[in-house]
Amino acid sequence: MSNSATIRRQRLTPLWLLLPALAILVPMFAYPLYQLGLLSLFDYGQPQVSGGVPARFLGLGNFRTLFGDQVFWTVLGQTVVFAAGCVVVTLAVGAALAVLLTRVGRVARTTLSFAALAAWAAPAMTGSVVWMFLFDSNLGLVNEVLGLPGYNWLYERSVAFALVGAVVVWHSFPFVMITLYAGIQAIPESVREAAALDGAGAFTIFRRITAPMLRPLITIVVIQSIIWDFKVFTQIYVMTRGGGIAGQNMVLNVYAYQKAFASSQYGLGSAIGIVMTVILLVVTLFYLRALRRTGEAL
Amino acid sequence: MIRRRIADTVAIAVAALTVFPIYWMVLSAVKPTGEIQSADPRPWTLHPTLDHFRSALGVSGFGRYFLNSLTVALAVVVLSALVSFLAAMALTRFRFRSRTTILVMFLVAQMVPVEALSIPLFFQIRDLGRTVPGIGLNTLGSLVLVQLAFSLPFTIWMLRGFVAAVPVEVEEAATVDGANRLTILWRILFPLVAPGLAATSVFSFITAWNDFLFAKTFIISATEKQTLPAALLVFFKPDENDWGGIMAASTVMTIPVLVFFVFVRRRLVSGLGGAVKD
Numbered sequence: 311m312s313n314s315a316t317i318r319r320q321r322l323t324p325l326w327l328l329l330p331a332l333a334i335l336v337p338m339f340a341y342p343l344y345q346l347g348l349l350s351l352f353d354y355g356q357p358q359v360s361g362g363v364p365a366r367f368l369g370l371g372n373f374r375t376l377f378g379d380q381v382f383w384t385v386l387g388q389t390v391v392f393a394a395g396c397v398v399v400t401l402a403v404g405a406a407l408a409v410l411l412t413r414v415g416r417v418a419r420t421t422l423s424f425a426a427l428a429a430w431a432a433p434a435m436t437g438s439v440v441w442m443f444l445f446d447s448n449l450g451l452v453n454e455v456l457g458l459p460g461y462n463w464l465y466e467r468s469v470a471f472a473l474v475g476a477v478v479v480w481h482s483f484p485f486v487m488i489t490l491y492a493g494i495q496a497i498p499e500s501v502r503e504a505a506a507l508d509g510a511g512a513f514t515i516f517r518r519i520t521a522p523m524l525r526p527l528i529t530i531v532v533i534q535s536i537i538w539d540f541k542v543f544t545q546i547y548v549m550t551r552g553g554g555i556a557g558q559n560m561v562l563n564v565y566a567y568q569k570a571f572a573s574s575q576y577g578l579g580s581a582i583g584i585v586m587t588v589i590l591l592v593v594t595l596f597y598l599r600a601l602r603r604t605g606e607a608l
Numbered sequence: 609m610i611r612r613r614i615a616d617t618v619a620i621a622v623a624a625l626t627v628f629p630i631y632w633m634v635l636s637a638v639k640p641t642g643e644i645q646s647a648d649p650r651p652w653t654l655h656p657t658l659d660h661f662r663s664a665l666g667v668s669g670f671g672r673y674f675l676n677s678l679t680v681a682l683a684v685v686v687l688s689a690l691v692s693f694l695a696a697m698a699l700t701r702f703r704f705r706s707r708t709t710i711l712v713m714f715l716v717a718q719m720v721p722v723e724a725l726s727i728p729l730f731f732q733i734r735d736l737g738r739t740v741p742g743i744g745l746n747t748l749g750s751l752v753l754v755q756l757a758f759s760l761p762f763t764i765w766m767l768r769g770f771v772a773a774v775p776v777e778v779e780e781a782a783t784v785d786g787a788n789r790l791t792i793l794w795r796i797l798f799p800l801v802a803p804g805l806a807a808t809s810v811f812s813f814i815t816a817w818n819d820f821l822f823a824k825t826f827i828i829s830a831t832e833k834q835t836l837p838a839a840l841l842v843f844f845k846p847d848e849n850d851w852g853g854i855m856a857a858s859t860v861m862t863i864p865v866l867v868f869f870v871f872v873r874r875r876l877v878s879g880l881g882g883a884v885k886d
Binding site: 323324325327328330331334335338339341342343345346348349359407410411413414415417418419421422424425426427428429430431432433434435436437439440441443444446449451454459480537540541543544547548563566567570571576579580582583584586587590591593594597598601 | 611612615616618619620622623624626627629630632633636644645647648649690691692694695697698699701702704707710712715716717718719720721723724725726727728729730731732753754756757758760761764789814817818820821825836837840841849851854855858861862865866868869870
């Protein structure tokens with residue numbers, strides 16, 4: 311094989327290797343994303359879907375409708391509060407347990423790791439359903455133990471959110487725990503020993519050595535959690551039966567889905583999807599900056 | 609020593625609390641209906657029964673839904689392993705102009721709220737089905753296609769670390785021995801990256817296995833094509849839920865994922881390290 315042929319093949323190969331991935335991602339990911347943006351600019355409802363009426367271009371009309379609607383702002387507000395609550399609790403529990411894992415014996419460590427793995431592995435659907443059963447107003451174990459027969463945990467907005475949040479945390483703290491534990495393990499023992507020799511106490515070692523060395527990992531875990539918890543769908547949809555009593559437990563994802571598929575306002579639903587995408591893109595920019603600061607070479 | 613004892617006790621208590629919902633699920637699945645409905649639930653049963661499993665798998669057709677779920681999940685795992693291996697090769701072994709752009713796009717794609725994409729995808733799949741019947745609405749093919757698309761950005765991103773860990777010298781040695789590119793790719797690199805593929809497979813398996821939204825959106829009328837998560841909702845009745853049946857169905861749905869997780873446990877942690885740090 312001549313030299314120039316080798317070079318040409320070298321240049322072509324990455325494209326061939328990427329081709330299968332692009333053949334799936336362009337039509338099934340990029341194009342729908344483009345369509346989502348397009349749909350958000352149209353009045354697209356049941357008459358248009360059935361084919362009788364042409365779609366009417368609204369420009370930013372759907373967004374104007376959305377931003378003028380008090381319900382949208384309520385849903386946006388509670389999505390942010392709900393996600394923030396889930397993130398904070400998940401991280402607190404995950405980090406505390408990661409530190410705990412470094413302090414316990416082998417048996418306790420294996421037991422906790424396996425238990426966490428089981429919660430992590432449980433599908434969102436089964437998690438939701440099992441917790442619903444545990445907190446069922448008539449047959450639930452929790453009401454029985456607490457002596458609250460007939461108490462409905464889904465009746466009040468904040469209580470229902472707290473219950474769904476607990477399920478989300480139960481599903482997601484294992485990721486934080488195992489990742490941070492691996493991170494702590496990766497810090498060389500010699501660094502801590504050196505600090506201890508220089509007279510640093512356990513708290514100082516944690517504050518001045520462990521925490522700063524873990525900071526890049528923590529940033530990544532925080533942002534991953536924000537992205538996951540902002541997009542919670544199954545737990546809310548299943549546990550509160552599609553958004554709670556009179557829609558009191560709506561989050562943006564469920565709201566978009568209901569607007570599109572329950573009330574056939576596909577254009578408006580897409581506009582909500584675009585708002586979510588923009589919010590998450592901003593979070594992603596922070597993520598990219600954080601990645602760059604960890605010194606990652608893309 | 610006492611502090612260690614306390615830490616051990618706390619860790620085991622947390623473990624028990626964490627695993628309790630799963631224990632309760634399995635327990636309720638084998639409890640006789642009478643005990644489930646009793647006003648005084650006990651954390652054990654003296655009369656275990658498989659009635660709930662029998663009625664779930666037999667009468668309610670959960671066996672069928674189980675096979676559907678398994679078909680979709682395995683197809684996604686195999687296809688995403690092949691496709692992401694090739695893409696990860698391209699992105700780690702070659703330097704080309706748009707490489708960084710593609711990488712950033714894969715990262716950004718992981719953040720897109722795919723749930724919102726159900727709206728345009730619903731119409732797209734409906735229209736696709738008119739020309740290609742195998743991937744239209746009410747087909748398992750449509751689910752494989754979208755789940756594959758949603759898992760790829762993450763699996764490719766994660767697999768990069770594993771491909772990068774294979775020394776280039778291995779390839780060079782094989783080239784010297786006269787192996788061509790295809791042989792190197794499939795006979796030498798693919799087996800070496802296999803541990804990484806195990807870790808990424810967990811994620812693609814779980815994405816596909818857990819999917820509720822797209823199954824609910826695309827499988828609109830053909831109930832025999834339903835997958836487990838969406839089919840589970842059928843058990844919910846407005847007045848009286850058949851909790852025994854629901855718990856049996858949930859158990860059936862959880863076990864394959866648990867087995868998968870335990871199977872690749874070690875790989876999972878190292879894989880995560882690769883995904884997070886690399």
